[in-house]
Amino acid sequence: MTDTSILLAMDDFSQASKIKEILSSANFNTISVSEFEKKNCLYPKVYNTHNTEFNFNYTNINTVDLVLMDKSFTKNHSLLNQLKELHRETYIPIIYITSNSDETPIGSFDSNVIYLKKPFESRELLLTLELVSIKYKMENALYESEDRYRLLIENADDPIAIINYNGEFIMVNPSAARFFGCKTENFQGKTMWDVFPKEHADSQIEDIRNVLDNNEGQVFEGKTIIRGKEHYFRTNIQPMPIKNGGMKMVQLIAHDVTPLKQTGEALQKSEEKFQEVFNNxxxxxxxxxxxxxxxxxxxxxxxxxxxxxxxxxxxxxxxxxxxxxxxxxxxxxxxxxxxxxxxxxxxxxxxxxxxxxxxxxxxxxxxxxxxxxxxxxxxxxxxxxxxxKKAQTRLLRILAGIESTEDAIGILKPDGCHFYHNHSFNELFGYSVEELNVPLGPVKLFVDKDLGNHIFQIIMDGGSWDGELEMISKSGRVFPAFIRANAIKNNDDQVIGLIGVLNDITERKRVEYALKTSEEKFRNLAETAVDAIIIIDTDEKVVFCNRSLERIFEYSEEEILGEYFDTLIPKSHVEDFQLKLDYHHQHDSESGNVFDSFGMRKDGSEFPLEMSLNTWETEGEIYTTFIIRDITQRKLNEFKMKMREEIFQLMSENIDEVFWLIDPLTGQILYMSPSYQKIWGDSIENLYQNPRSWIESIHPQDKDEFISYIFGKNGSSQHREGIECRVIRQNNDQILIRVRAFPVINQNKEIYRRIGIATDITGTKNI
CATH class of the missing domain: 3.30.450.20 (PAS domain)
Structure with missing residues (x-):
């Protein structure tokens, strides 16, 4: 813009002076009408539009690049005619300064007139001049040659495109492609609707078609959406000559005025809220x-x-x-x-x-x-x-703490040069800072030098490393150590140092070995125990279990470790179990830490159990050990003695085949008639020792229906006539049985027993 000369034609001297001051501050060369006349041998005239005649000399017209003219000068027809003549010789853009009261634009010639309304701010004037200058340069480039036109298009900062009547992109320049985050070739075959939201594309194509239908260029200013963001453009749309009967096309030059819009809006908001923000x-x-x-x-x-x-x-x-x-x-x-x-x-x-x-x-x-x-x-x-400042004081105290800590702490530069370590580090390794202050100097502290180099490379690349390894002191003492090494980074995520914290874990290793030996003894004892042994932590999560747990609860060790203990307790008994456990924790010094409860197997079946528990503490952590015994047989024996008369009475009234009685709450067999051995081919004693054996004898294809039916899971309204299923005896013989099950209702109309009858029907059907 510093090479641009502006002819300033103003009626108001003070206004002209102000504009000249603005233009001078922006390095514009300004020439008043009188100066121009004198410089170009024009007739000297009074600086008054209404009484002035202008007679321009064209021999030195290149001294003017742009005309900035007050509206009042348009009343001078001589001046306007001479400007038209000038425009025929060379392109000179004109900016008309109009007042807010103007209702219609001033009549213009060709397309080189731009309007600027008063009052205006300096930034509006300069922006307008910048836009005019760009347009001026582009137009003159087009006049010179098509090659220069193409060069200007490709290197213009503003987005430029050629679009036909159908909204298809014929050409876009790199600036336009950059707005869309792609290359110019990506626009081949695309339309306005492919790159803009429909409502914006519809509006823009309407402007383009108006220009083509009227064959007259226009400048539009509006908002559009590009890649999800709002942009404001001042767009110059000009019709292009039609070649060889081709489709009408326009050249579109869009100047991004988003920053100006945002600045204006921000300025307005800033002015409104300055006092509030300033004081708050x-x-x-x-x-x-x-x-x-x-x-x-x-x-x-x-x-x-x-x-x-x-x-x-x-x-x-x-x-x-x-x-x-x-x-x-x-x-x-x-x-x-x-x-x-x-x-x-x-x-x-x-x-x-x-x-x-x-x-x-x-x-x-x-x-x-x-x-x-x-x-x-x-x-x-x-x-x-x-x-x-107080925090800095605290930091100094922290530094004092680092010096007094038993952890060995060393700090290095990004290249691995050692430049600080605390007293514990010196005591542990015996080296001075100077002895290690070379690139990767502390690698000598590692017994395995390759591992040391590997760790340093990780840290120098911004990572971290922790683990156990062997270190060696200056005196040659080899000892196990635990190291935590990290990169020290600044706010830009750049590595500015390395830090390592080391502990001599010789004593810990000795204790761990002793504990490991003790644990092996404990495990050998636990694994040979008949009862299930479970240890839980303060969160009541299982941290240990023996093999008997799988036999009793059907969970493997991998499935139960880390789970809450109440996974093994039926939901209906969790509250009662928790009360008993809490009571134990509150009275753990009292004797009698044994109580009965109910357990739940992996398949959801419930059974009575007896728990003995003990709470103990180690290394500040509290654990509780449970020894669990399946007391199904004991409960059955107790119940059998109590219910014998009732059972035999029900048998005499309902069945003369295999008969059983089940507790609906626990799912346990309360009684099984002696005929069980005839059908299942196994003794009742074995059944009571392994309460699941009679269900496991059911054919795999019938087992789910059998379990659901005898335990009443399908409801009392289904299978009233019973079900048929196959039993696989121990000798692998199969028999077919018909099973019927009935609920027993007490006086409270509650199901408190379930009875079942099985009849051998092998001879009546093929299996």
Missing amino acids: ANDGVSLHSIEDDGLPGRFYEVNDVVCNRLGYTREELLEMGPKDVITQETWQKMPKLMEKLNSKGKIIFEAVQISKDGNEIITEITNHLFNFQGQNMITSISRDISER
Whole structure:
């Protein structure tokens, strides 16, 4: 833009001066109408549009690149005619400055006129000139040659496209492709609807077709969506010549004015909310002037944080300056700080401020230099860092703690050079910092040097490593150690150091070996026990179980470890079990830590059990050991003695075949008639020792239906006539039985027993 000369034709001298000042600050060359006349040997005329005749000399017209003209000059027909003549010789864009009261645009010639309404801000004028300059350069490039036109298109910062009447992309330049995150060839065969949301594509194609139908270029400004984001464009759409009877096409040049829109909106919001944000900031914010001696002057504005921190009212502070609220020691540093601020535009320093009541406050101050209405000012953002200073003190205490810890701690540079270790590190290895302060120097501490190099490479690449390995001291002592090594990173995720924490675990290894030996003895004893042995932690999760658990509960060790203990307790008995367990924990010193409960097998069947438990503590952790015994047989014997008369009475009334009685709550066999051996081919004694054996004898294809039926899981309304199933005896013979089951209702109309009858029907059917 520095090579652009502008002919300034203004009716208002003060307005012209202001515009010249704006243009000069942006490095534009401006020529007034009178200056232009004189420079080009024109007739000297009075600087008044209404009484002026203009007669341009075309021999030196290249001195003007752009015309910035007040509306009032358009009344001078001589001037307009001469401008038209100039335009025939070379392209010179014209910007008409109009007032807000203008209802219609000024009549123009060709397409080189742009309108700018008053009042306007300097940034609007400069943006308009920038757009005009771009258009000017593009048009002249087109006039020169098609090759230059193509070069301009391909290198233009603005998106440019050629689109036909159907909305198909004929060409796009790289800038347009970059907006869509792709290459120009990706637009081949695409339409407006392929790259824009439908409503935006419909609106844009309507503008394009209006230009083509009227054969007149237009400039549009609007919003569209690209890759899910809003963009605002000022778009110049021009019809293109039709070649060889082809389809009508337009050239579209879009200038992204999104930043301008966003800046305008942000500025408006900033102006509306400045006072609120200013006074509600977390940090103290103040503005102050700069005196002639270069030092800070009086406060221009302060926010509530500054007032509250220093204890002054805003009115009091506006009569003061930074010198009045900082210590003399801080003020003596100010000349050098101001020198640095003037060279860099920003400084950060610590200062001690003094409140109205005389308290000293340590603050971190960030000063920014800026120009406000032609005057250099300073924005000062102050933060109370008294707590940070306390934190630094705590950090020093932490460092003292690191020195006194028993862990060996070493810190290295990113290249593996050792530059710090604590007292414990020195005691453990016997090396000084200097002896290890070479790249990868600490590798000598590893017995396995290859492993040491591998670990260092991981850490230097930003990773971490922990584990057990063998280390060697300066004296040659080899010992087991546990090491935790990590990369130290800054906020940009760059490795700025390495740290390692080591522990000599010789004693721990000795204890672990003793524990391992003890554990092996315990496991041998536990695995040979008939009863199930389970150990739970404070969270009541299983941490150990023996093999008998699988025999009793049908869970493998892998399935139950880590599960909550109540996995083995029926839901209906969990609450009762928990009460008994809590009572034990509260009275663990009392004798009699044995109680009865119910267990639940993996298949969901329930059975009575007896638990003895003991709570113990090791290494600060509390564990509870359960020894569990299946007492189904005991319960059956107890119940059989009690219910013998009732059972035989039911048998005499209902059945003369194999008869059984089941507890509906636990699913356990309360009684099985002697005929069981005739059908199942096994003794009742074996049945009571293995209560699941009679179900396991049912043919696999019939087992699920048999279990569901005898335990009443399908409801009382199904299988009233019974079911048929096959029994596989121990000698592998198969027999076919018909089974009928009935609920027994007590006086409370509750099912308190389930009875079943099995009849051998092998002879009546083929199996």
